[in-house]
Amino acid sequence: MKITLSVxxxxxxxxxxxxxxxxxVLNRVKEVALEAKDNxxxxxxxxxACGDDIALVMTHTKGIDSSEIHExxxxxxxxxxxxxxKLKMYGAGQDLLSDAFSGNIKGMxxxxxxxxxxxxxxxxxxxxxxxxxxxxxxNLPLYEMFADPMNTAGLVIDPSMHEGFxxxxxxxxxxxxxxxxxxxxxxxxxxxxxxxSRYCVKAVYRKKDREIAAVASTQKLxxxxxxxxxxxxxxxxxxxxxxxxxVGEVLEPFARPWFVEGWMRGSHTGPLMPVSFSQAxxxxxxxxxxxxxxxxxxxEGELIGPSDLFDxxxxxxxxxxxxxxxNYLRRQGIFEPHRLPPEEMEYTTLPKVLEKLKDRFxxxxxxxxxxxxxxxxxx
Ligand code: F6R
Ligand code: MG
Ligand code: MG
Numbered sequence: 001m002k003i004t005l006s007v008x009x010x011x012x013x014x015x016x017x018x019x020x021x022x023x024x025v026l027n028r029v030k031e032v033a034l035e036a037k038d039n040x041x042x043x044x045x046x047x048x049a050c051g052d053d054i055a056l057v058m059t060h061t062k063g064i065d066s067s068e069i070h071e072x073x074x075x076x077x078x079x080x081x082x083x084x085x086k087l088k089m090y091g092a093g094q095d096l097l098s099d100a101f102s103g104n105i106k107g108m109x110x111x112x113x114x115x116x117x118x119x120x121x122x123x124x125x126x127x128x129x130x131x132x133x134x135x136x137x138x139n140l141p142l143y144e145m146f147a148d149p150m151n152t153a154g155l156v157i158d159p160s161m162h163e164g165f166x167x168x169x170x171x172x173x174x175x176x177x178x179x180x181x182x183x184x185x186x187x188x189x190x191x192x193x194x195x196x197s198r199y200c201v202k203a204v205y206r207k208k209d210r211e212i213a214a215v216a217s218t219q220k221l222x223x224x225x226x227x228x229x230x231x232x233x234x235x236x237x238x239x240x241x242x243x244x245x246x247v248g249e250v251l252e253p254f255a256r257p258w259f260v261e262g263w264m265r266g267s268h269t270g271p272l273m274p275v276s277f278s279q280a281x282x283x284x285x286x287x288x289x290x291x292x293x294x295x296x297x298x299x300e301g302e303l304i305g306p307s308d309l310f311d312x313x314x315x316x317x318x319x320x321x322x323x324x325x326x327n328y329l330r331r332q333g334i335f336e337p338h339r340l341p342p343e344e345m346e347y348t349t350l351p352k353v354l355e356k357l358k359d360r361f362x363x364x365x366x367x368x369x370x371x372x373x374x375x376x377x378x379x
Contacts, residue, residue: 003043003119003301004066006058007127007235008073009217010110013084013092014052020281021049022089029054029080036072043301050280050292051131052091053233054080057294059301064114070105077110097224107224111135111217113235115203120242123298126250126309128236130272132282132289133262135172135218135234136196137272141253142167142214143193145238145245146204147182152249160208160243168203169193172220177202196261197344206243214238233262251293251309257322259329263287266346268338270329273322276311288326 012029015022026049033045033056046057056073060066077096084092097109105112117123130137144151146165154161164184169192170177180189192199204214216236240247254274263270263286270288280290294306332338342350 001119001300002061002116003123003298004060004063004069004114004116005125005237005298006060006064006066006069006073006112006114007055007129007217007237008058008070008105008110008112009053009055009129009233009235010073010077010095011053011091011233012077012081012095013087013089015087015089017090018052018286019283021052021054022084022087024087025080025084025089026054028083029056029076032076032079033058033072036076041068041072044303046294046296046303046306048127048129048292048294048306049277050129051233051282051290053129053131055127055129055235057127057296057303057306059298059303061301064116065104065106067103070103070112071101073110074101074105074108106219109224111219111232111234113215113217113237115212115215115237115239117212117239119298119301122241124240124247125296125298126238126240126247127294127296127306128238128291129233129294130235130289130291131233131280132264132266132270132287133234133260133272133291134200134220134232135216136193136200137234137260137262137289137291138216138236139193139196139199139201140258142201142204142216142236143190144253145250146213147186147189151252152245154245154249158243161206161245163207165213166205166207166210167193167201168205169199170202170218171199172218172223173198179205181207208243211243212239213244247295247309254291254293254310255315255318257318257325259325260289261340261344263289267340267344267348268329269340270338271322271325274310274315274318277308279319284326285330288322 030047036042042058042060044059048055081093095109149155164182168179202218217234219232238250257271259269260272272289280292293309295309296303296305329338
């Protein structure tokens with residue numbers, strides 16, 4: 001049976017501040033989504049929360065980009081927003097950029113990751129969901145899962161993975177994407193995906209048969225709205241086992257925390273901390289950024305799960321490491337590299353301050369040739 005897995009997420013109001021979601025808001029979103037299940041529009045739904053974001057994990061047979069399915073999510077978030085507004089939750093409805101649904105949820109605020117596949121004899125998938133970061137946070141773990149044999153032994157050992165994977169990389173500024181083959185184009189791939197402020201991995205395919213392996217949400221909310229309206233806290237779907245990386249190979253990159261963009265005010269770097277569902281409440285300096293992993297077995301389109309995969313003492317050390325990494329960065333306060341460079345900050349007062357003080361800048365004789373401004377003739 002061909003199944004579509006659609007994960008659609010939004011921040012429709014925080015409790016308290018930007019730290020988590022109020023249970024009444026979550027319940028309303030669930031209720032509306034379950035109505036769509038009762039009406040036969042979707043086969044199943046599971047609702048996740050990470051920090052101040054809610055994700056609807058839905059299965060159906062309508063393919064990707066189905067307006068009917070997008071509308072289910074839109075209505076659920078709209079209804080949830082009503083409750084959030086009633087309770088005066090913080091930033092109620094902040095990710096819903098329009099008043100009315102117009103056929104496709106893309107560009108309307110919520111983040112979305114969808115894939116369609118023939119359900120295998122057994123279909124284990126993991127939905128990752130992060131708060132206080134952006135889609136390029138997945139670049140490093142996706143590289144390790146699908147292209148690094150030091151992480152994924154299956155790339156060497158499993159004949160069906162041995163040919164490698166194809167990465168689809170998106171330039172978030174131009175909207176152009178490119179497909180690169182690994183292992184042969186690995187270094188080209190890394191030129192792009194190591195530049196996390198511009199490029200993010202959109203999807204991964206198994207080279208042998210072009211089967212879809214992973215899909216990430218790649219919205220950049222600030223670019224979409226043309227101004228800062230909240231972060232694009234991302235989701236990622238990964239299929240596991242039998243010719244895809246094993247569950248443990250998919251989770252392993254998260255045991256070694258790395259730095260991502262998006263902490264406090266979307267303007268700081270911080271370690272991505274893998275946590276259980278109940279620990280996904282970022283309160284230290286509005287962070288550090290969190291990620292949860294929800295495991296499902298899909299059975300005839302039904303979502304059996306979620307299993308809370310980072311709820312494992314084997315990830316305790318990663319949490320401690322992330323806390324220590326956070327301490328080192330917090331020591332830098334408002335100084336880079338904890339603070340992001342100006343062009344990466346979600347909002348900045350720099351242009352205003354520069355404008356206010358521009359007449360007080362004086363040219364200093366540094367010994368270097370004079371920089372000619374437009375219209376001046378070089379001597
Ligand atoms: C939001 C976030 C927070 C806010 C911060 C300021 O996802 O990461 O760190 O940016 O709490 O929020 P405002 O500007 O709404 O007061
Ligand atoms: Mg928020
Ligand atoms: Mg958030």
